[in-house]
Amino acid sequence: MSDKLDIATLLKEHAPLMARVATTYEADESLREDLIQDMSLAVWRALESFRGEANIKTFIARIAHNRAVDHVLKETRRHDRHNLDEPLESISSSVTSNKQDIEIDLMTALRKLAIGYRQVIALQLEGFNQAEIGIALGLTEANVAQRARRGRAQLEQILNRR
Amino acid sequence: MDPQFESWQNAFKQATPKIDVDKLLSQVKASKFRQQLKAYTDMLVGVAVSAYSFYAALWLADSMAQTMLFITLTPIPIAFSVWSFGQHSRLWQQQTLDISALLAFKRDELVMRLKYWRISTRVCIILYVALAIIAGVNYLLYNTVFVWLVQLGINGAILSAVILRYRYLEQHLPQKLKEIDDMGKA
Numbered sequence: 001m002s003d004k005l006d007i008a009t010l011l012k013e014h015a016p017l018m019a020r021v022a023t024t025y026e027a028d029e030s031l032r033e034d035l036i037q038d039m040s041l042a043v044w045r046a047l048e049s050f051r052g053e054a055n056i057k058t059f060i061a062r063i064a065h066n067r068a069v070d071h072v073l074k075e076t077r078r079h080d081r082h083n084l085d086e087p088l089e090s091i092s093s094s095v096t097s098n099k100q101d102i103e104i105d106l107m108t109a110l111r112k113l114a115i116g117y118r119q120v121i122a123l124q125l126e127g128f129n130q131a132e133i134g135i136a137l138g139l140t141e142a143n144v145a146q147r148a149r150r151g152r153a154q155l156e157q158i159l160n161r162r
Numbered sequence: 163m164d165p166q167f168e169s170w171q172n173a174f175k176q177a178t179p180k181i182d183v184d185k186l187l188s189q190v191k192a193s194k195f196r197q198q199l200k201a202y203t204d205m206l207v208g209v210a211v212s213a214y215s216f217y218a219a220l221w222l223a224d225s226m227a228q229t230m231l232f233i234t235l236t237p238i239p240i241a242f243s244v245w246s247f248g249q250h251s252r253l254w255q256q257q258t259l260d261i262s263a264l265l266a267f268k269r270d271e272l273v274m275r276l277k278y279w280r281i282s283t284r285v286c287i288i289l290y291v292a293l294a295i296i297a298g299v300n301y302l303l304y305n306t307v308f309v310w311l312v313q314l315g316i317n318g319a320i321l322s323a324v325i326l327r328y329r330y331l332e333q334h335l336p337q338k339l340k341e342i343d344d345m346g347k348a
Contacts, residue, residue: 020174
């Protein structure tokens, strides 16, 4: 299976997904770039064990979230400076400033969610269905639904607080 | 899909940071190459040390005891290199675990690390006490002070470093475990 998957093609297709996952965990631009690089390398190394038991996008999302969790643990220990409220420094320049405000608030709000909720909501926003999220995170569909409901309520609260 | 979620989804997709995929690919290729180079270099060093040990057993040993010592030492570096090469490869496989399994793995890893340092500390203390006894006997019987004081000094420094590392890990373990547990909470 893995020999059919070429890392260059995978990165072209899925680097934006990894970048969005990274953005929901890391506000600092340079640390985020390091994290995206780390995720890409982890995907490449893990491809050797990919047997096609899940969709490749789900496989990549799982690895991206795992590397992000690892990153948060390391950063928390190293500097105790993982600032969840820090605004994003760079986002796509194609959006208008008005849209930019909304996007910054959404991403900042996502970073304020508990990680268990954040992962589910971020994957839903990415377009994954409950079964795929369950596979990516190792949760039952009922658990995914519960986290999605609670996460969404928390997200609304955070966004309405501003 | 409700309009609010749809607007979040649009905002989420539009907030994608700019990525230079070609640059990312070359960085990732360079990182992978560096990691592989390091892994193979470590393996080669292990093979070289084992080969030298075997050479020493055949050509440099002055007595049967030395030959036996070198023969016994020969497989250790290469075995360690192969083991650490395998461990390194397995490290990447843990990234395919689901999040709860990954966190459980990290928890176990921290607990195992503390156990490893606890055992190392005990072994170092036993060795140090044995060395001190030998030093005492040598001092009493042969009055050789300097050599044994140097030995005790060097080993004392190593023992202190091991104890400090163990105490540090022991003190910080509850906090690190809490951080991992907090990650798993929803």
